[in-house]
Amino acid sequence: MILGAKRPDTIRKRFLIVAQLLQGDGAADSIARGVNVPVTTVRVFLNGLVDGGYATRERTGEGDIRTCYALTKKGRGYLLGELERWDRLGQQDPEIAVLISIGLT
Secondary structure (H helix, E strand, C coil), X not given: CCCCCCCHHHHHHHHHHHHHHHCCCCEHHHXXXXXXXXXXXXXXXXXXXXXXXXXXXXXXXXXXXXEEEEECHHHHHHHHHHHHHHHHHHHHCHHHHHHHHCCCC
């Protein structure tokens, strides 16, 4: 599970990391700066996505070699499914969507 976590702050951080990937920013150090999370935390999460087939990892650059990550078709599909599920939940019961968004559930 991509965003699966028990603590709301962890879910939020993972969501922000995946959002950066969707925007095309796949370098772990850049993502870490963008979401204010330690780079080691970002790398551990991204490597888990790679292991699960949700993302790919590739070395880029000639002189300054960097590792970049990108969501796979499976990763994008899973994320889209999760967002649709959240949307349906919010349509069925707007109060639940608010509680989820502020981390009270």
